[in-house]
Amino acid sequence: MIGSSKKSPRPETTSENVVNRIAKGTSFEGVLRSENNVRIDGTFEGELVTKGRVVVGNSGKVVGTVTCAHCETEGQMEGTIVVHELFVLKASSKVHGDIQYGQLSVENGAEATGNLHLTSKVKDIQTDAKREASKDSKASVRQTAAV
Numbered sequence: 001m002i003g004s005s006k007k008s009p010r011p012e013t014t015s016e017n018v019v020n021r022i023a024k025g026t027s028f029e030g031v032l033r034s035e036n037n038v039r040i041d042g043t044f045e046g047e048l049v050t051k052g053r054v055v056v057g058n059s060g061k062v063v064g065t066v067t068c069a070h071c072e073t074e075g076q077m078e079g080t081i082v083v084h085e086l087f088v089l090k091a092s093s094k095v096h097g098d099i100q101y102g103q104l105s106v107e108n109g110a111e112a113t114g115n116l117h118l119t120s121k122v123k124d125i126q127t128d129a130k131r132e133a134s135k136d137s138k139a140s141v142r143q144t145a146a147v
Contacts, residue, residue, distance in 0.1 A: 024059045
């Protein structure tokens with residue numbers, strides 16, 4: 001409307017639609033913490049922590065520590081990677097390091113080297129080990145008391 005003082009409504013940005021980007025040709029060193037999604041097409045070195053999704057594009061390179069809910073990579077990743085839910089390795093990806101994941105999807109041609117751990121299984125193993133240690137310590141206390 002001409003001459004109207006009403007502002008046109010702008011769509012609200014929700015955290016689900018927000019993507020932090022490191023573009024091709026850009027390098028970032030340091031700590032990046034975010035509640036939202038992160039896409040890396042450039043180079044990232046350091047610590048990346050997000051409650052959202054991490055996408056590493058074909059030209060992307062990540063060196064350091066990554067902790068996120070979901071991760072999909074076509075590029076290179078090296079270091080400690082903790083993906084609480086689904087970790088997707090596309091055919092062009094090269095991943096190396098200590099990798100923990102909830103679920104893993106690997107396309108033909110993807111390269112993954114290092115230590116790969118299914119997170120829920122690691123937690124189960126640690127819980128079982130704690131139970132066994134607890135039983136052993138209780139048993140030794142009973143034996144000591146009986147002597």
